[in-house]
Amino acid sequence: MESKKAKETILKSFHEKNNSHAFLIETNNINDCLADIVDIARQIECEVDGDEKCTCKICNLIRNNNNPDLLVLRRLEKDDKEEDKIKDIDISSKSKKIDTLKTEITTKQIDSLVNLFRTTPLVSKYQIYIIFEADKLNRNAANKLLKFLEEPNANIIGFFITDTFDKMISTIVSRCEIYNFRYGTDNILSLLDITDKEYEKYYDQTMKLVYDLEHSKSYELMVNSKSLSKKERDDLLFIIKLLKKIYTIKFENIVYNYYNNLEFANQVLDAIDIDDVSILSKRILLIDEILSDLSKNSIRDMSINKLFIKWV
Ligand SMILES: [Zn+2]
Structure with a gap:
């Protein structure tokens, strides 16, 4: 709170x-x-x-x-x-x-x-x-x-x-x-712990991914092979990290009621339909697993498809 x-x-x-x-x-x-x-x-x-x-x-x-x-x-x-x-x-x-x-x-x-x-x-x-x-x-x-x-x-x-x-x-x-x-979360940047630049560059893409994950069937989200440059890989890694933060915020809000009365947090909280703590924690663990795959240089498609397939 x-x-x-x-x-x-x-x-x-x-x-x-x-x-x-x-x-x-x-x-x-x-x-x-x-x-x-x-x-x-x-x-x-x-x-x-x-x-x-x-x-x-x-x-x-x-x-x-x-x-x-x-x-x-x-x-x-x-x-x-x-x-x-x-x-x-x-x-x-x-x-x-x-x-x-x-x-x-x-x-x-x-x-x-x-x-x-x-x-x-x-x-x-x-x-x-x-x-x-x-x-x-x-x-x-x-x-x-x-x-x-x-x-x-x-x-x-x-x-x-x-x-x-x-x-x-x-x-x-x-x-x-x-x-x-709770102290110090007076705006969405501090809530997500990112800079202005990172917000501009990644926030919309991450929220789109949240939307897709919440509303699409997993096979619709599957991606085709494409090799990524190092820069693209870094971008993807950032987006997935941000995805984890957003789901963690939702989780913390349900369990600890941290952000409920922070207006700027609503966009993040409302983007996720699920209120079931066990599902949210499974999702956070899955995102962690994908992050670990991606950082180990595994093939991007496989990791991302794994995220979509195993998403609950
Ligand atoms: Zn007095």
């Missing part, structure tokens, strides 16, 4: 008082996502209406990283003291390289969190904790946290942010409401 929409949905659930108490946020941009989650926390806690420019006491405390009821946990980096990290909600250091360090979020950090949240909120409505890179919770730390999740206290809200969903500990996942926050 596009981040703005996901954010609105979460805030709405609080306004309507049917919110969850634990959220797992999967994202493709962990730093922007943290900024958005801190802003959600600010709006939930705000004494007035949550407006961006609100200057109430709570909003100001949060903007100054000074609200005792909002905690962000990050994994420790080299030389960090654990007590330094518990209240660190510095969201300005976007370029900070943290991926190279193999550290975890530790049991000790979770103990501090549990202790700090033992009492009722000090100044706000809720006590909110945000676990940044929640996939880095070590197993013992995660087990300690489960207590919060298993005996939900109406005043305690947790957000787990990850860009590596498949590394999340399943006992945490199963206790959270899950959202996807």
Whole structure:
């Protein structure tokens, strides 16, 4: 789901008082996502209406990283003291390289969190904790946290942010409401990850191929022998790669609802009639196979005909 929409949905659930108490946020941009989650926390806690420019006491405390009821946990980096990290909600250091360090979020950090949240909120409505890179919770730390999740206290809200969903500990996942926050796809070029020039050169041909595959019988699409120059082969390779992206986008949209509310994505999404995930994944695998054939210099006709014949 596009981040703005996901954010609105979460805030709405609080306004309507049917919110969850634990959220797992999967994202493709962990730093922007943290900024958005801190802003959600600010709006939930705000004494007035949550407006961006609100200057109430709570909003100001949060903007100054000074609200005792909002905690962000990050994994420790080299030389960090654990007590330094518990209240660190510095969201300005976007370029900070943290991926190279193999550290975890530790049991000790979770103990501090549990202790700090033992009492009722000090100044706000809720006590909110945000676990940044929640996939880095070590197993013992995660087990300690489960207590919060298993005996939900109406005043305690947790957000787990990850860009590596498949590394999340399943006992945490199963206790959270899950959202996807997608960033950066503000136009079709970034959606397809191609340049202006590539778009001009290949997009129409690729969409025509999508149309043909969706609407023609396979034998109608079969091609006759013709040897290709290297340039033609490269063009063909690009078109098939783009074809794979388009089917992957369709697949991701059905499974994760990533692009549904992006108007510019509709052309890509509507071009494909099939909504069956298993068929879409078979098609993506087949395209992969054809790409591998083509890159191994096999005969172009055979590969392309194989695509048409095996298309489901
Ligand atoms: Zn406010």
